[in-house]
Amino acid sequence: MHTITVRVNGEECHGQFAETPEDLRPFVEWVDDMARRGERIAVDSETTSLDTFVPGFRLRLVQFGTATDGWLIPAEFGTPFANAVRYALRKLPRMTAQNFPFDGLVFGEHLGVPIEETFRRVVDTKILAHLADSRPEHEGGTGLSLKPLARHYVDPAATDGQTELIKEFHKIGKTKDTGWAHIDIRNPVYLRYALLDVLYGSRVLVALQDECRKRGIPARLAEYEHRIALIGAIIERKGMLIDQPYTERLTVELREEAARYAEVAKRYGVNSVNAPKQVAAALAGMGEVWTEKTDGGDPATGKEVLLPMADLDKDWQRIGARTPNPLADAVLRSKRAGKWATSYTTAMLDKVDASGRIHPHTSTMGARTARWAVSSPPLQQLPSSDWRVRRCVTAGSGRRIVASDFSQVELRVLAAMAGAQNVCDRINAGEDLHNVTTRLVFGIGPEVTDKELKGDKRRKLCKTISLGKAYAGGVDTLSKQTGLPSEQVKRALAQYDAALPEFKRYGKRLTRDAYANRMTVETPSGRVLRLNRDKVYTAIAFMCQSTARDILGQALIEMDDAGLLPHIIGVVHDEVIADPYAEDAEDVARALGERMDMPFRGVRIESDPEVYGHTWGAGYMKPEDKPLYDAPLEVAA
Structure with a gap:
């Protein structure tokens, strides 16, 4: 001893x-x-x-x-x-x-x-x-x-x-x-x-x-969080099966992609896409003008600066606001491919267990708002527009990947908390939330069908503003995301606030409450969120995100009570992913969705359950791509 x-x-x-x-x-x-x-x-x-x-x-x-x-x-x-x-x-x-x-x-x-x-x-x-x-x-x-x-x-x-x-x-x-x-x-x-x-x-x-x-x-909130933490741990323990041959091939492809775009950058005088000063000098030489700086005072060249220059939104989709800068596009794509090869595919291969599964670390209170965080690898950072890394996650023999994802949950929460009854009523009647806000903001009547409205630029603008409300995006952020001049964004915001005054009033009320309560706001679950005094505008975002997270937590508890937890292999953002046997896939997907659908303060919270296919990536593929790329593990191997 x-x-x-x-x-x-x-x-x-x-x-x-x-x-x-x-x-x-x-x-x-x-x-x-x-x-x-x-x-x-x-x-x-x-x-x-x-x-x-x-x-x-x-x-x-x-x-x-x-x-x-x-x-x-x-x-x-x-x-x-x-x-x-x-x-x-x-x-x-x-x-x-x-x-x-x-x-x-x-x-x-x-x-x-x-x-x-x-x-x-x-x-x-x-x-x-x-x-x-x-x-x-x-x-x-x-x-x-x-x-x-x-x-x-x-x-x-x-x-x-x-x-x-x-x-x-x-x-x-x-x-x-x-x-x-x-x-x-x-x-x-x-x-x-x-x-x-x-x-x-x-x-x-x-x-x-x-x-x-x-x-x-509240003691019940602590008990709830312990229950959620146990659910998260059980999901982490099950893990995700990896298609190792595909993942090895994708690693090679990503490294080649990174090198190919790095060669494009060299044509513009950038010998290394990871050299910010070279990138900044070359972009300035091409006539680009921007004001963002690093902490050291140098011109910033991060993703938030380069995406608008490349005419890309946060999901890497073309905005259509300008001619894409070829250097910004090349730097972004080279760095992304390199990161994916290192942080995702190689990391997956390095962390595969004896049964071929990875076990991403799950933190059920990973953010200040208590939103989940997934790391090693950070799956929540993958854009929805590219399925290649998600394709690494596969179902086992005789199984299928299914998922259920909330539909616009933060915005539904915002509408309910703000008391926007007209919006809630129309959502509950089956209207698309972004269509509703677009029609209200721009006075668009039934002469424009929902199908026509879906591709309308005004809908995309309203969607971006709505998300900005839920995620504390200001004029500059919205301008970059939409590619529109700041003045035009300001006018659009004014129209939005006039058409949906409840949202702005709710934000102001939360700000007043925060100042009156030592920079804190309290969510419906009793969670007390502390705000930074210089960022009190985040109150509405914190409230929406934290409440949406608690709704997801309640859904997971109900899934556990219903015996669905053994099927679940991951929770990424608001998406619950499972791998039941093929003959049970439709039933499990529907059951997941039923637990995620629930009323909240007069608005219906809804989900989109779906049988993806043999891989997680299949849920993000175009229908015509599935027969080509969504192969079962036996065929892929």
Whole structure:
């Protein structure tokens, strides 16, 4: 037995590192005592990486602790140690953890203790921290990671510990990414780091519970978020089957595409598309004029600048407002293809598990508004206009990919919250929301059919303005997205506000409420969202996005209750993706849609369930492309 001593907020605390099987007996006795007393015990794990399902991943150490003492059990030492951890996880009736979906999946995959068995006994401090204040540190919040929370609530001297640990990694010739797998588990810096996690975690929990009570956060909202987090973890565990031969071919194609467009850029004097100064100088030489700057004061050449120059909207569709700049177009396409080859297809191949699946990391409270975030790879960043990367995700043998996606959910929420009854009534009667707003703004009557209106530029403008309302887009942003001069956009906004005055009034009311309530707004679920004082205009966007997210969460709970969760392989934006057997595909798609369809404050929230085909990409292909590119895995291989 080895004892580690640390200080937390001036108090001496101790941890026991079990070195031999004999050391496990007092640990088990401690667990029994804590269980009898009903103490809430902090739990954490140290692993070789963050990729739980990738071959070679190992669980190294599991920590249990209170505010003053803890135990460190090296699960990698063999069966007796792993069994002791299993016993504790099953015996302890009340636990806490920071981001338990990660640890819970690790315990399920590598100890055989399913997350469904443990999560319902856990209070996740990351969830409570998000409910108390979802802002990151650099925007004035407490942050959501354990060490910043500990500094704020427990001990101002609390350190991350990783700085010292990385120095230890360097001593053995490893990096901050590779050191976790190779450092000696008995390294005192490593053990100190591990012990502090549970000591801090125990104390942070008490502080966060008190903070949530002070802020009036409803207990039911915390319970709801824990349920959603468990659903997200189960979806992550199932993962997505990858068509590896296709993904390998696409990687080669994307790299060739990146090189081809890089050659186009060279014709305009740009030797590297990743050299902003070269790109800026060449564009200026071609007569382009723009005002955006980097933080360093140089002309900006990011996507938000180049897309309008290339006459492309955010979905990479032609706007039709100008002649596309060939250099801007080439730089964009070269960089995108290179990024996709690295961040998507290669990443997928590198992270495939033994069964051919990837398990994208799912954060069910990934944004300030609590919207989901998917990373490794970041699937939510894929544009809807290009199906090639989505085509990598395939159904298994005899299965089909189905999905259900909300229809204009943020805007329906906005109409309901703003009390725009006329808009709500027409939506409920079956009219398309964007057609409704276009007709109201421009006074278009029934002499123009919905089919004719669909291709009308005025509809596209109104759609962009509506989305701008829900996503806090200003005149400059809308001008870039539409390709229209700022003055024309201002006039269109004035027409929009005159035709739909409820939206503007609602935005003003939210702003007043925010100023009156210390820069906060409260959503229908009771979630308190903190705004930046210099960006109070985001109130309406935060409200719409957060409420839409909570509607999605309710739909997922209903899917779980209906037994649909085993089919679901991913949630990306508002799209729920599943892979049922082919004979059940229509029924599962319909059932997903039925759970997503629901009333909200007088407006009908609707979805578009669909059987895509053999691959996720099939849902984004033109009908004529499906027979050519949507092949089942057996044929593709």
